[in-house]
Structure formats: structure tokens, C-alpha cells
Amino acid sequence: MKVLISRPMLERLPVYATYLEKLIETGVNSVSSSKIAKDLKFGEVQVRKELAMVSGTGKPRIGYDAEKLLSDIRIFLGEDKPCEAVIVGAGKLGRALLGYGNFDKVGVKISAAFDIKIPPGRNENVFSLDCFNKYCKEHSVSIGIITVPATAAQTVCDIMIDAGIKAIWNFAPMTLHVPSNIAVINEKLSISLSQLRQQINM
Amino acid sequence: MKVLISRPMLERLPVYATYLEKLIETGVNSVSSSKIAKDLKFGEVQVRKELAMVSGTGKPRIGYDAEKLLSDIRIFLGEDKPCEAVIVGAGKLGRALLGYGNFDKVGVKISAAFDIKIPPGRNENVFSLDCFNKYCKEHSVSIGIITVPATAAQTVCDIMIDAGIKAIWNFAPMTLHVPSNIAVINEKLSISLSQLRQQINM
Structure with a gap:
């Protein structure tokens, strides 16, 4: 299974974006990673590393072009x-996600369920499983x-891989067997409730 | 905000339970934490620690009573x-969770939305928000x-706390402000998709 980019970083990227939008509105053109870290109360090393992954390193003594970094x-x-x-x-969950x-x-x-x-x-955008392979290939x-x-779930997973799908978001409470080039995230909703339930009794 | 018990431990507990059910079916009465660790390919120190949290320590040289541990x-x-x-x-997500x-x-x-x-x-079990406080207090x-x-989301959060709710599972994409005795888990569904999307491009 492929290694995934960390969730905390993916949670912080939209925070950087919102911060930069506001900064640009106030007329600021360039900003250093250390100022971003300070303003957002994130670790400086972390911010420098993450921005370098996304946009390369900033210019010495000037930092990043704010608009370029945002883009x-x-x-x-x-x-x-x-x-x-x-x-x-x-079912209910599938259609809720379709409409989200x-x-x-x-x-x-x-685009479809x-x-x-x-x-x-x-049943807007809900189709028979018979059309699945053709739909996936036509829509990439x-x-x-x-x-x-x-x-x-495993049967569905195999059908998906056969249709060229590269990444799977699994809500079924079981472990999928996939080739090493396929990414999988298991969404364990019940564990969140389990955590909250434990908390109440403490 | 209260500290929550770790998700990995809460994910492993049902795995221990299923393992013990099968063991009991085969007529086994007692089992050591090291055997459990070995069979499930979990770390031995981790298993010993987690079972001690849930059921106290096993008897020296005998281990745990399997039925008692399962219970x-x-x-x-x-x-x-x-x-x-x-x-x-x-809405769609709320009703999907209600039916899950x-x-x-x-x-x-x-029990209700x-x-x-x-x-x-x-709209089975869907009620007007006017009845919320009364319902929560009557049903504890x-x-x-x-x-x-x-x-x-923040308005709803305040209404919940006012109705005596102690733990909140938040699907709204924003940070809730709560007193320190209230537990909150933010379910960031979009971050899972963001992770998978990154993966496809690698």
C-alpha cells in the first residue's frame, strides 16, 4: 500500500491558504516562513519544511512571494x-456522501453512485453496477x-481496481486486500463514537 | 477539553474480543497476554498494558480467564x-448517521435527529429543534x-451543552469553543479524500 501524506499537514495547508488570503488583502507582498509560523502558532521547522514541499524555499531575507505561495x-x-x-x-451513507x-x-x-x-x-447520479466499469473508464x-x-466490500474493491481506480476510501468495517500500488484509507466512524463514549465515563 | 483514550487501542479492543470468542469456542479457558500478542501480531508490552487497563493483570503463569477477559x-x-x-x-449526512x-x-x-x-x-425519529432540550434531559x-x-455549528454546540450533553462529534468544518469538561472529536471527512487525492499524483 502506498505511503500517504500526513493528515496534520493536509489539515494545515488550508489554514496557510486562508492566512495568505488575508495577508494579501492587506497589501502584503512577501512573507517569511518564520512570520507565518509565529502568526499561526505553528512550529517554525515544520512550517519551513511544509512550505518547501509545496512551493520550494523562499528567497533569503525576503521569504515567499505571498501570491505565488497561495497559488x-x-x-x-x-x-x-x-x-x-x-x-x-x-444506501443512506453513500447518497449522503454523493450530495455532500x-x-x-x-x-x-x-460524480456518481x-x-x-x-x-x-x-436517484440523480445513481446508476446500476453493470455500468460501473464503462463509467470509470470513460470518466477517468x-x-x-x-x-x-x-x-x-472485497468484491467491490476488486471491481474498482479492475476499472482502473487507484485510491479507495473504505467505510466498510473490514480490512481490504489490495495490490501495493493502490492507496486505501479506512474510515472508522464507530471509533470516534467509541472514543467519545469512553470519555463520558471518566 | 478532556483527553481522549487512543484510537489505536479502541480499534484493537474489538480485535481482542473476536480472538477471545474463537478461543473460547475451541474450549480454551485461560490465555496469557504474550500468547494473545503473538497470535495477533501485536506488541507484547502494548497488549499487557491494554489488557491491564481493561481487566487488571492476569494470574502469574496462568494468564487471564478467557471468559472474564472477554466480558x-x-x-x-x-x-x-x-x-x-x-x-x-x-440533512442527508445526519439522516444517514441516524440510520447507520x-x-x-x-x-x-x-436515537433521534x-x-x-x-x-x-x-422522518422517523426526526424532530423539531424546539423539543431538543426536553428530549435530551428526559433521555439522559x-x-x-x-x-x-x-x-x-457553534450555536448548536452551545444548545447541546445547555441540554447536558458531555461529548460532541462535530462534522462541521470549523473549530468549536467548549468548556474544558466537554469532549470534542472533529470528523474531518474531507482530509481523507485530500490524502487519497495526493496519493494518486505521486
Whole structure:
């Protein structure tokens, strides 16, 4: 399985972006990583390292061009060039994710959901699983989201890989077996509730 | 904000439980932490520490009574005595969580969702926000789940605390301000997609 970029860094990048937007509004053109670290109360070494990953090093004694740095962060996050994602499992959770509009800022567009049986009700962008492979290839889908029960998850995972999907977001409570070039994130919602439940009793 | 028990430990506890169930089925009565560690490929020190937190230390040279240990893990996870949780924000995500049945094993029962306007369609267990405070007090609700937009999240958080809620699971993309006796977990779904998106480009 591929190594993933750290979540804390991916959480901080939008914070840098918002900070830079405000700075640019006030007419500032250049900013050093140490000023950013100080203003945002982040570690200086961390900020320097992360900005270097995204935008190269700043100029000595001047720092970064604020507009260029902001643009590089947005490009890094993929805002300019969204990836297409699809869901398999058009139950309540699958359809909730399909309708969730908050993924544009991380450069992902969820365009469709698939299922063996199409559930009753409004079904915009919900299709039969028979069309899955063709849809993924035509739309160059790179991310697959699994919201089927645990018993069906490995089969769905194999179908996704066969359709050219490179990264899988798995909501089923089980471990998927994937080749080493496929990235997987297991979203364990119940663990968050388990943590909160423990907390109440302390 | 209260310190939370680690997610990795809470992920391992159900693994210990499943392992013990199988062991008991085969007629085994007692088991040492080092055998558990070896069979599950977990670190021995970690297993000893975690089982001691949940069930005290095992007997020298014998180890743990398997049934007692299993029962202690279930009690620790709260399976025997579920906590009641409610949702504010009965949109797609809120209603998906309300209908999600996988939280019993972590000792949480989501019993109702509330909103200012009740959305059209089937609305079992969805109520007006006007009834929120009364409902929470009558049902001794201890966990609140926020699935409203970011602009409304702090108001909802304050309403929850006022209704006696002790732990908050926040899906709104913003930081909540809470007193130090309230536990908060921010569920940042978009960061998972952001991680997968980065991965595709590598």
C-alpha cells in the first residue's frame, strides 16, 4: 500500500491558504516562513519544511512571494484540477456522501453512485453496477468510495481496481486486500463514537 | 477539553474480543497476554498494558480467564450499557448517521435527529429543534452529533451543552469553543479524500 501524506499537514495547508488570503488583502507582498509560523502558532521547522514541499524555499531575507505561495498551495491541494470519485453502495451513507458539497476544496468531485439495486426515491447520479466499469473508464475515475456492507466490500474493491481506480476510501468495517500500488484509507466512524463514549465515563 | 483514550487501542479492543470468542469456542479457558500478542501480531508490552487497563493483570503463569477477559472488554466498550446520542442537522449526512446500525458494538445508540425545519420525506425519529432540550434531559442524552453547516455549528454546540450533553462529534468544518469538561472529536471527512487525492499524483 502506498505511503500517504500526513493528515496534520493536509489539515494545515488550508489554514496557510486562508492566512495568505488575508495577508494579501492587506497589501502584503512577501512573507517569511518564520512570520507565518509565529502568526499561526505553528512550529517554525515544520512550517519551513511544509512550505518547501509545496512551493520550494523562499528567497533569503525576503521569504515567499505571498501570491505565488497561495497559488502553489491551491495547486498542491488540487483545487484547480479536481479528481473524479465514485461511490459503490447507494444506501443512506453513500447518497449522503454523493450530495455532500464540501470536497471541492480538496480537489475531489464525487460524480456518481452505483449499486446492484437502485433504491426507491430520487436517484440523480445513481446508476446500476453493470455500468460501473464503462463509467470509470470513460470518466477517468481515480478514487473509489466503498459504502456497501462488510460482506460485499472485497468484491467491490476488486471491481474498482479492475476499472482502473487507484485510491479507495473504505467505510466498510473490514480490512481490504489490495495490490501495493493502490492507496486505501479506512474510515472508522464507530471509533470516534467509541472514543467519545469512553470519555463520558471518566 | 478532556483527553481522549487512543484510537489505536479502541480499534484493537474489538480485535481482542473476536480472538477471545474463537478461543473460547475451541474450549480454551485461560490465555496469557504474550500468547494473545503473538497470535495477533501485536506488541507484547502494548497488549499487557491494554489488557491491564481493561481487566487488571492476569494470574502469574496462568494468564487471564478467557471468559472474564472477554466480558471485561465488552463492559469497557460499553456494549452492555449503551449511551444515547442525538444528531442536530437532519440533512442527508445526519439522516444517514441516524440510520447507520453499526454503532451498537461501541455502546452508542443514536436515537433521534433534530432540525429547525423538518425535511420532506420519511422522518422517523426526526424532530423539531424546539423539543431538543426536553428530549435530551428526559433521555439522559450524553453524546451530541453536529451535522449542520459551519455557520450554525457553534450555536448548536452551545444548545447541546445547555441540554447536558458531555461529548460532541462535530462534522462541521470549523473549530468549536467548549468548556474544558466537554469532549470534542472533529470528523474531518474531507482530509481523507485530500490524502487519497495526493496519493494518486505521486
